[in-house]
Amino acid sequence: xxxxxxxxxxxxxxxxxxxxxxxxxxxxxxxxxxxxAREAARLDELAATGGERFLALTLDVTKPAxxxxxxxxxxxxxxxxxxxxxxxxxxxxxxxxxxEEEEIRAQFDANVFGLFALTRAVLPGMRQRRYGHxxxxxxxxxxxxxxxxxxxxxSKHAVEGFSDALAAEGKPIGIKVTCIEPGPFRTxxxxxxxxxxxxxxxxxxxxxxxxxxxxxxxSGRQPGDPVRAGEAIIAATERAEAPRHLVLGRIAYDxxxxxxxxxxxxxxxxxxxxxxADFPEx
Numbered sequence: 001x002x003x004x005x006x007x008x009x010x011x012x013x014x015x016x017x018x019x020x021x022x023x024x025x026x027x028x029x030x031x032x033x034x035x036x037a038r039e040a041a042r043l044d045e046l047a048a049t050g051g052e053r054f055l056a057l058t059l060d061v062t063k064p065a066x067x068x069x070x071x072x073x074x075x076x077x078x079x080x081x082x083x084x085x086x087x088x089x090x091x092x093x094x095x096x097x098x099x100e101e102e103e104i105r106a107q108f109d110a111n112v113f114g115l116f117a118l119t120r121a122v123l124p125g126m127r128q129r130r131y132g133h134x135x136x137x138x139x140x141x142x143x144x145x146x147x148x149x150x151x152x153x154x155s156k157h158a159v160e161g162f163s164d165a166l167a168a169e170g171k172p173i174g175i176k177v178t179c180i181e182p183g184p185f186r187t188x189x190x191x192x193x194x195x196x197x198x199x200x201x202x203x204x205x206x207x208x209x210x211x212x213x214x215x216x217x218x219s220g221r222q223p224g225d226p227v228r229a230g231e232a233i234i235a236a237t238e239r240a241e242a243p244r245h246l247v248l249g250r251i252a253y254d255x256x257x258x259x260x261x262x263x264x265x266x267x268x269x270x271x272x273x274x275x276x277a278d279f280p281e282x
Contacts (some may be wrong), residue, residue, distance in 0.1 A: 006053075008078040010034045010071070011086035012061060015042035017187030018137060022085065022230040027054060029234075032190030034074035034081070036088070050060035061088050061114030071121040080129060083237060084122045085132030086115045087137045089155075093215060095198035095208035096150045103195060104151050116162065120226065123175070130174040133237055136163050138179045140252035144259050148199075148211030167244055176242035180233055194219075224249040 009026050013019040014035035022036045027050045036059035037043050043056040055077050057070045074081055089111040092103050119134060126132025138168035141149055141155035160179055167177035187193075194216070229248050234244050247256050267274070 008083045009083045019087040020098035021226040062109040090193045095204040133176045148208035181247045184222035217278040
């Protein structure tokens with residue numbers, strides 16, 4: 001029988017990629033896992049190894065009724081949720097001008113509004129227990145808007161801002177928040193899961209068009225290892241002070257650190273102009 005002392009993780013998007021590998025690692029440690037997928041049958045492999053420590057749940061994060069039912073089922077089964085991993089989501093690529101309204105709204109429903117709603121559903125239990133850890137899988141695109149990925153980057157920037165506020169609200173009541181910001185990893189993100197609006201406007205061929213092609217071309221050959229990513233995520237939760245950010249992979253590390261240094265240098269270079277906008281001091 002699983003120990004009541006073992007942590008309870010609620011992980012979304014576990015049919016493939018980060019979610020699946022993370023769930024495997026958690027079960028290997030003897031911990032309890034409520035895992036979700038839009039089709040629970042796709043979790044059969046995990047269920048076969050997890051036994052009573054594993055709960056497979058059908059969840060489309062864009063459907064409020066399914067969110068409520070999944071959270072209730074996990075709390076009924078395990079008594080609580082200690083760690084929420086908001087992993088469900090996908091990529092959409094298009095030049096900004098060529099973006100399609102239906103695709104943009106669907107992207108935000110899954111990556112942003114679904115994540116917001118699930119987090120709100122889990123927070124009451126964490127607040128009552130004065131303990132919990134919310135882990136949001138964002139991306140290096142949470143810091144950088146690449147050509148061709150503007151709408152995806154916007155969704156991840158939104159989650160980063162949300163996470164800043166949640167961290168400030170949660171800290172006094174024992175709730176920790178970490179964003180995981182991967183670069184290219186060998187998951188389905190750039191393959192089966194990726195949605196693209198083809199580039200047809202020649203003026204964007206060298207920017208957005210090139211990015212769309214390079215993303216598809218690298219699928220299956222990305223340098224990031226999802227298993228090692230799962231181990232890093234677990235390690236982050238075991239630190240005395242939970243990190244607010246965990247950038248994963250050499251490409252993301254180099255890109256994000258360079259972007260932040262560039263941004264800080266630009267802000268500081270315009271410091272006099274920035275400060276000139278205040279009323280003069282008496």
